[in-house]
Amino acid sequence: MPHDLGSTLVLWAGAWGVAILVALVGSLLRARQGATGAAPEEIEETRPARPAASQPGVVSYRDRLRGGLAKSRAVFAERLTAAFGRGSARDADLEALEEVLIEGDVGVRATQDLLAGLRGLPAEQRNAAGMTRALRSRMRALLADVPPETASLPKTPWVVLVVGVNGVGKTTTIGKLAARHRAAGRSVLLVAGDTFRAAAIEQLGVWAERADCQIVKQGPGSDPSSVVFDGMSAAVARGVDVVLIDTAGRLHTKVNLMEELKKVRRVVDRVLPGAPHEVLLVVDATTGQNAVSQARTFAGAVDVTGVILTKLDGSARGGVVVAISHELGLPVRYVGVGESVADLQPFDPDAYVDALLAAE
Numbered sequence: 496m497p498h499d500l501g502s503t504l505v506l507w508a509g510a511w512g513v514a515i516l517v518a519l520v521g522s523l524l525r526a527r528q529g530a531t532g533a534a535p536e537e538i539e540e541t542r543p544a545r546p547a548a549s550q551p552g553v554v555s556y557r558d559r560l561r562g563g564l565a566k567s568r569a570v571f572a573e574r575l576t577a578a579f580g581r582g583s584a585r586d587a588d589l590e591a592l593e594e595v596l597i598e599g600d601v602g603v604r605a606t607q608d609l610l611a612g613l614r615g616l617p618a619e620q621r622n623a624a625g626m627t628r629a630l631r632s633r634m635r636a637l638l639a640d641v642p643p644e645t646a647s648l649p650k651t652p653w654v655v656l657v658v659g660v661n662g663v664g665k666t667t668t669i670g671k672l673a674a675r676h677r678a679a680g681r682s683v684l685l686v687a688g689d690t691f692r693a694a695a696i697e698q699l700g701v702w703a704e705r706a707d708c709q710i711v712k713q714g715p716g717s718d719p720s721s722v723v724f725d726g727m728s729a730a731v732a733r734g735v736d737v738v739l740i741d742t743a744g745r746l747h748t749k750v751n752l753m754e755e756l757k758k759v760r761r762v763v764d765r766v767l768p769g770a771p772h773e774v775l776l777v778v779d780a781t782t783g784q785n786a787v788s789q790a791r792t793f794a795g796a797v798d799v800t801g802v803i804l805t806k807l808d809g810s811a812r813g814g815v816v817v818a819i820s821h822e823l824g825l826p827v828r829y830v831g832v833g834e835s836v837a838d839l840q841p842f843d844p845d846a847y848v849d850a851l852l853a854a855e
């Protein structure tokens with residue numbers, strides 16, 4: 496890995512950690528003031544797109560958050576010291592930590608597992624440093640390992656179906672993924688399987704131009720399965736390396752959406768047996784536990800192979816990574832940290848945990 500990319504990832508991971516730490520601490524304070532709300536049970540559509548992030552490339556997301564890194568880290572360390580620093584940790588201190596983790600969207604199950612491990616720590620390790628160290632290694636163990644980005648594709652065309660509810664960032668993420676593949680010298684074909692709105696088809700067209708790749712589309716209102724059939728047939732005939740299939744995420748009803756996705760999946764497999772090779776679920780980090788319930792619903796319907804968590808730049812709810820990974824056993828493959836083409840980073844569980852729970 497080139498040095499500058501390596502340091503960028505480290506900075507990014509650190510920056511992400513800051514956002515989460517700030518949220519964890521803030522959430523605890525809010526929770527103590529009784530100002531918390533329950534996470535929605537039902538899968539919901541994500542709210543409409545927020546305004547564009549500030550000028551990409553001027554001050555990057557990582558740079559912006561990096562400025563606050565030392566301070567936020569210190570704040571979190573301070574809270575741990577306050578909780579555990581005076582001799583051994585009492586049960587009440589573990590309860591405080593439980594609130595921090597739950598409010599930080601780590602999820603009930605993961606939180607309980609983490610606490611169970613900490614309760615068993617020997618007395619001499621029940622101080623801020625020992626607790627943080629134990630929490631870090633236990634949290635890392637809860638995160639599914641991420642398969643490395645392959646230098647060469649196992650087969651071509653490599654077909655990726657991208658699913659998720661409206662507004663989470665599917666189309667944008669496809670654009671970013673396309674650019675990554677193009678940068679690796681691969682030919683890419685995009686399939687405009689979200690036929691519900693003309694704007695969705697145009698949006699994918701813009702990304703196709705930007706990333707210099709092919710696109711197969713039909714008019715708005717056409718049958719998604721028919722577009723996908725055309726796209727797959729073209730990809731096979733033209734011998735392209737990568738096919739990225741966009742899909743609609745409009746929840747007219749959950750059942751309809753899932754049935755449509757299953758049908759699309761069958762069509763892909765009919766044209767190219769064994770495909771799609773990956774089904775990536777895109778979820779919006781700002782939706783917290785709702786992202787977890789979306790992941791559960793989609794995973795049950797279409798054999799999701801990995802998750803992409805978007806909008807971490809606008810969110811401090813990155814703890815949801817742990818919930819998705821642990822409760823559903825799905826690897827988080829990439830995270831989106833902004834709206835521009837370079838703002839998609841492979842997820843690094845080690846860097847994540849280190850940034851979240853830095854001891855020093």
Ligand SMILES: Nc1nc2c(ncn2[C@@H]2O[C@H](COP(=O)(O)OP(=O)(O)O)[C@@H](O)[C@H]2O)c(=O)[nH]1
Pocket residue numbers: 544545548659660661662663664665666667668744805806807808809830831832833834838
């Ligand atoms: N800040 C931020 N915005 C994002 C990210 N990913 C997508 N978006 C924005 O989210 C909005 C919805 O994205 P879109 O790709 O149209 O979502 P789709 O409906 O799932 O296809 C757009 O304004 C995107 O620019 C991200 O990682 N960070």
Ligand SMILES: [Mg+2]
Pocket residue numbers: 665666667689695741
């Ligand atoms: Mg879209």
